[in-house]
Amino acid sequence: MERLYLIHNFKGGNNDIIQRGMSLLALNMLHGYKKDLVEDSLNGKYNPLYQNEWVYKDEIKKLMSYINSIECLKMDTIMKIEHTAFSFWSYM
Template identity: 45%
Template sequence: MVTQQNVEVKIGSSLFTEELWLEIADNLAAAFRMNPLEADTLRKNRMARLVAALPFLAGCEDAGRTAVAHLGTYLLSVRETKRWFCATPEDSSSIMERLRLGSSFKGGDKDILQRGMSLLALNMISDYKRDLSEDAALGKYNPLGAGDFKFEETVEELEWAIAKRPCDEMDEIITAGEMPLSYWVEG
């Protein structure tokens, strides 16, 4: 079980160890009653890993609790409750609006937090672009299809936010260059 006390010990020389990731992923897999295949898929999902790693990489207070809460929200957004998390016109105020439920952090390096959230947003807008035709055929709202965001401009802004604060440990999880090729669910 992840507790604040054992998180401090496990971090050691690395901010987010493989052991810590597996413990968090396995705890959430158990809480969501995942079968072994689903649990293995979660362990390999780079988007999920980034969500959990971000509060640790930024040095946030209460990083373990934040990681578990944000990863739980992420899992709700891709499982049986995902329809409650689909993009809506109300999300058009900012590319970050849909990520707001997983963006509450206590303290931490603001540039690292912005970098991580920008990576997640880059993945999300890449998904919007990839899904344009399918969403149009299904009559499903897509922010790019609706003209709420300009793809190239938004990607440029996100890539700038990512580039302005290097973070090798975050790059070990996923880089901005890999993001357009990654899927929100499969990572």
């Protein structure tokens, strides 16, 4: 999820909450890579799933485990896990 580190320059705040938010963004990014897997492979576009750098189910487990381990009701009103990544990309 190195691509997200370009925007990971927060000063202050609760690091656990920040990491939870970054994990939610990473989850959305991962679903995008899965959605575009075939098209990306046909077009030679970078996709870490196609390049076998990531295993989709393993990455999902890691992200979900971290997200679920940090409770943040305020964040859930903005970006609830069950209403974003899975429903947006129509997976799971």
